[in-house]
Amino acid sequence: MPKRLVTVDLEKCVGCGxxxxxxxxxxxxAGNDYSGILSVSLSGFERGATVIFCRGCEDPPCVQVCPTxxxxxxxxxxxxxxxxxxIGCKNCVQACTIGAIFERRDGKIAVCIHxxxxxxxCPHGVLALKEVKA
Amino acid sequence: MRILxxxxxxxxxxxxxxxxxxxxxxGAALAVKLMREEIKPNVDPLSEENVVVFxxxxxxxxxxxxxxxxxxFKSPLTGNLGESxxxxxxxxxxxxxxxxxxxxxxxxxxxxxxxxENDRVYFRDARVIWGIADSLVVARIIAEKEKGRGIRxxxxxxxxxxxxxxxxxxxTETYRHFGRLGLGAVFGSKNLRALVVIGRGAFKVKDVKAxxxxxxxxxxxxxxxxxxxxxxxxxxxxxxxxxNTIKALPTRNLTSTTFEKADEISGEAFAEYNLGRRIAxxxxxxxxxxxxxxxxxxENEPYFYRTIMVSYDYEPIYSLGxxxxxxxxxxxxxxxxxxxxxxxxxxxTGVCLAWATEAFKRGLIGENETIVKLEFGNVENYLQAMExxxxxxxxxxxxLAQGVERASEVYGGREFALxxxxxxxxxxxxxxxxxxxxLIGLRHSHLDNAGYALDQKIKDYPPPxxxxxxxxxxxxxxxxxxxxxxxxxxxxxxxxxxxxxxxxPLGYELSEEELIRYGEETYREKLRLKVDMGFKKPRIxxxxxxxxxxxxxxxxxxxxxxxxxxxxxxxx
Ligand code: SF4
Ligand code: SF4
Ligand code: SF4
Ligand code: SF4
Numbered sequence: 001m002p003k004r005l006v007t008v009d010l011e012k013c014v015g016c017g018x019x020x021x022x023x024x025x026x027x028x029x030a031g032n033d034y035s036g037i038l039s040v041s042l043s044g045f046e047r048g049a050t051v052i053f054c055r056g057c058e059d060p061p062c063v064q065v066c067p068t069x070x071x072x073x074x075x076x077x078x079x080x081x082x083x084x085x086x087i088g089c090k091n092c093v094q095a096c097t098i099g100a101i102f103e104r105r106d107g108k109i110a111v112c113i114h115x116x117x118x119x120x121x122c123p124h125g126v127l128a129l130k131e132v133k134a
Numbered sequence: 135m136r137i138l139x140x141x142x143x144x145x146x147x148x149x150x151x152x153x154x155x156x157x158x159x160x161g162a163a164l165a166v167k168l169m170r171e172e173i174k175p176n177v178d179p180l181s182e183e184n185v186v187v188f189x190x191x192x193x194x195x196x197x198x199x200x201x202x203x204x205x206x207f208k209s210p211l212t213g214n215l216g217e218s219x220x221x222x223x224x225x226x227x228x229x230x231x232x233x234x235x236x237x238x239x240x241x242x243x244x245x246x247x248x249x250x251e252n253d254r255v256y257f258r259d260a261r262v263i264w265g266i267a268d269s270l271v272v273a274r275i276i277a278e279k280e281k282g283r284g285i286r287x288x289x290x291x292x293x294x295x296x297x298x299x300x301x302x303x304x305x306t307e308t309y310r311h312f313g314r315l316g317l318g319a320v321f322g323s324k325n326l327r328a329l330v331v332i333g334r335g336a337f338k339v340k341d342v343k344a345x346x347x348x349x350x351x352x353x354x355x356x357x358x359x360x361x362x363x364x365x366x367x368x369x370x371x372x373x374x375x376x377x378n379t380i381k382a383l384p385t386r387n388l389t390s391t392t393f394e395k396a397d398e399i400s401g402e403a404f405a406e407y408n409l410g411r412r413i414a415x416x417x418x419x420x421x422x423x424x425x426x427x428x429x430x431x432x433e434n435e436p437y438f439y440r441t442i443m444v445s446y447d448y449e450p451i452y453s454l455g456x457x458x459x460x461x462x463x464x465x466x467x468x469x470x471x472x473x474x475x476x477x478x479x480x481x482x483t484g485v486c487l488a489w490a491t492e493a494f495k496r497g498l499i500g501e502n503e504t505i506v507k508l509e510f511g512n513v514e515n516y517l518q519a520m521e522x523x524x525x526x527x528x529x530x531x532x533x534l535a536q537g538v539e540r541a542s543e544v545y546g547g548r549e550f551a552l553x554x555x556x557x558x559x560x561x562x563x564x565x566x567x568x569x570x571x572x573l574i575g576l577r578h579s580h581l582d583n584a585g586y587a588l589d590q591k592i593k594d595y596p597p598p599x600x601x602x603x604x605x606x607x608x609x610x611x612x613x614x615x616x617x618x619x620x621x622x623x624x625x626x627x628x629x630x631x632x633x634x635x636x637x638x639p640l641g642y643e644l645s646e647e648e649l650i651r652y653g654e655e656t657y658r659e660k661l662r663l664k665v666d667m668g669f670k671k672p673r674i675x676x677x678x679x680x681x682x683x684x685x686x687x688x689x690x691x692x693x694x695x696x697x698x699x700x701x702x703x704x705x706x
Contacts (some may be wrong), residue, residue: 007600014421016414017226021195024336025346030196031230031336032285044274045308045413046425048445052284105252105335123357123419127185 292477
């Protein structure tokens with residue numbers, strides 16, 4: 001069964017961004033440019049922190065607006081991203097209501113593909129991979 | 135490495151590729167190098183000619199806990215080199231924006247704040263927000279107006295910086311500070327309300343496989359290390375109780391080293407009754423930032439409450455708690471909140487007010503000067519006095535806003551003015567190494583060489599010369615850590631061997647010996663810059679010989695011998 005990245009207990013998120021760094025590191029990069037997840041404070045850290053990433057829409061608006069087929073519906077929930085097809089139009093960035101698609105410096109995009117790499121680097125057990133229907 | 139230089143006088147900027155200074159690594163070493171290039175040593179710290187450098191390290195986006203930013207400037211508090219370190223998201227944002235360092239020069243004609251967004255720099259009008267005293271409000275306004283949520287840092291000053299209090303800090307991400315030595319006043323003098331850095335970026339490492347392995351190793355070490363567990367659970371205030379037990383907790387302007395209410399304001403008590411949440415600096419798995427929830431009722435309006443979130447650490451608990459004789463957690467939290475909103479350095483503020491309280495008691499100053507009656511333990515009056523430090527309604531507060539060294543020059547009470555090299559005392563009175571450490575530390579900070587920790591291990595003191603050499607050796611290694619901008623709490627993780635190993639996948643070869651040599655060089659260069667800025671042998675406050683510490687009463691002769699030795703061997 002395919003899996004999807006989910007949060008187990010968002011209240012425990014400390015805003016460390018280790019998940020963000022893990023996501024780019026997966027591709028051999030140090031930094032945040034290739035990350036499909038974002039760690040934010042809730043209008044200032046006095047209100048705590050949270051993470052933003054793709055929630056695996058059943059009917060994904062991002063796929064619908066992608067003119068080149070770079071974004072496709074994945075088996076299960078979420079999307080697949082074929083970078084070489086992406087023309088960097090950013091339609092998808094606009095279409096995702098929760099802002100889970102990020103603009104890279106090279107003009108292309110970064111989106112969570114639910115691989116689960118970051119789960120092992122969240123020190124506070126906020127993230128997990130969950131099995132979903134294909 | 136890329137360096138961004140922003141000129142506030144001309145509203146211009148340039149980005150320099152500096153491969154020629156690669157061996158200056160980053161952080162403290164790089165900052166010293168850039169200061170040397172950019173600043174004339176004799177400039178007035180509050181003039182247009184002062185320069186501010188923010189530097190991060192080669193590990194910053196690559197490995198966990200390389201999460202500090204080193205700020206260097208000429209300090210308006212000491213008139214000498216100023217250096218202060220902060221966490222938050224600053225280092226991450228600067229590194230991801232593509233820079234190893236940002237240099238701020240000149241002075242804006244009118245209030246501005248500056249936004250760095252990767253390769254672009256924007257100058258924004260800050261006249262509307264210039265008069266807002268509360269640093270939290272300023273940050274929120276800027277946060278709502280600017281983009282970059284999650285990938286930015288907002289370094290800003292509170293009212294104290296605007297009013298040039300010489301120990302005003304620069305605050306980042308609500309709760310972290312470039313606290314010591316008055317960077318906030320330097321911002322204020324440049325008409326700079328805030329520096330926002332938005333960074334999205336990454337670099338490809340040389341050896342991906344090895345990189346992931348070393349990363350994992352460091353990550354596991356950090357999570358398993360006992361040293362870090364201490365900060366994880368209770369946070370830095372875990373120190374309150376043990377320091378009190380060993381007679382090292384400065385209390386009521388260091389007239390005592392035990393505080394009868396230490397248990398009340400201990401890390402354990404804060405954790406049990408007040409801890410509301412924990413947060414982390416970017417790329418830190420530990421999350422040592424402990425935030426308390428404080429509910430304050432309105433006296434005349436039933437069922438109206440103000441709930442504030444206050445971050446607490448050992449240092450403010452010492453300086454605004456025991457040092458001021460404040461033994462209630464609520465009182466301590468309200469005082470911390472006040473310095474937080476005004477953007478004052480907690481330690482300097484506490485020590486200044488502690489001195490003022492004693493001077494008041496002794497009749498050196500009266501209500502003509504202080505306006506409110508200062509007495510140990512009186513929270514309301516201290517809150518009011520802090521407001522006056524910001525507003526500076528009379529000569530006394532104008533002078534006190536220049537630090538305790540200056541205030542005691544004008545009003546007397548030198549013997550109990552607890553400053554070292556012009557910098558107000560940190561929260562330890564543990565023995566010789568503590569105080570010699572403050573005196574010879576290049577930032578006059580307890581973290582320079584950790585003398586306070588040495589005192590807690592030592593049984594019999596070696597000759598002072600030996601102690602000095604030992605402290606300098608530690609400080610040299612810490613130059614390496616602060617050049618890599620590794621959080622000092624992670625020093626147990628980043629041993630020389632690991633550091634050298636971590637460099638490899640990034641494409642650098644640096645042996646342990648080389649690292650140590652770099653540390654020594656940085657130390658020498660920093661000291662040279664201090665001397666060129668007019669560094670004078672620091673005064674030793676009498677009070678430290680009067681009050682018993684862990685090792686009983688200290689002898690002046692030992693400390694003087696140590697200082698003389700250091701001066702002749704290292705400075706001259
Ligand atoms: S990126 Fe946004 S729109 Fe696309 S599937 Fe994920 S949540 Fe839905
Ligand atoms: S930016 Fe790329 S992935 Fe997004 S809609 Fe345009 S082509 Fe598709
Ligand atoms: S699951 Fe994979 S793609 Fe998604 S955020 Fe984590 S590491 Fe990135
Ligand atoms: S690693 Fe975990 S705690 Fe840290 S920001 Fe990501 S989700 Fe939050």
